[in-house]
Amino acid sequence: MPFLNKNNTLGTIKIKNIRVYAYHGCLVEEGKIGSDYRIDLSVKANLKKSAKTDELNDTVDYVHLNKIVKEEMAIRTKLLETVADKILDRILLEIPLVDSLKVKVSKLNPPIGGNVEMVSIIMYRKRWN
Numbered sequence: 001m002p003f004l005n006k007n008n009t010l011g012t013i014k015i016k017n018i019r020v021y022a023y024h025g026c027l028v029e030e031g032k033i034g035s036d037y038r039i040d041l042s043v044k045a046n047l048k049k050s051a052k053t054d055e056l057n058d059t060v061d062y063v064h065l066n067k068i069v070k071e072e073m074a075i076r077t078k079l080l081e082t083v084a085d086k087i088l089d090r091i092l093l094e095i096p097l098v099d100s101l102k103v104k105v106s107k108l109n110p111p112i113g114g115n116v117e118m119v120s121i122i123m124y125r126k127r128w129n
Contacts, residue, residue, distance in 0.1 A: 009048035015041045036108040080121045088125040100126040
């Protein structure tokens with residue numbers, strides 16, 4: 001069976017609904033009482049080698065992705081954009097196999113004066129070689 005460009009087997013690894021309790025926000029109270037957050041990641045990488053070798057070292061380890069998210073969420077920022085940017089930076093720095101990624105950071109039940117389930121920001125980043 002013929003394949004087009006079999007050397008570039010791109011794949012997507014998704015982690016949905018990483019839950020953390022953190023202290024992000026512009027209000028002083030948010031830094032004291034904290035809030036629940038949800039983070040979703042989508043990472044694109046060439047998965048050809050790992051598909052053949054069946055070895056964890058040849059793929060994007062989602063345990064490592066989860067660790068980065070939790071560590072960055074533990075560092076207080078005023079804006080969700082800032083923490084999302086830091087997550088994107090670290091993933092690209094620490095995991096060279098990643099070609100591009102998307103992160104969605106959501107604050108659950110935000111203190112914005114109404115019955116709002118969550119507010120979210122989504123940011124994308126692509127590696128430039």
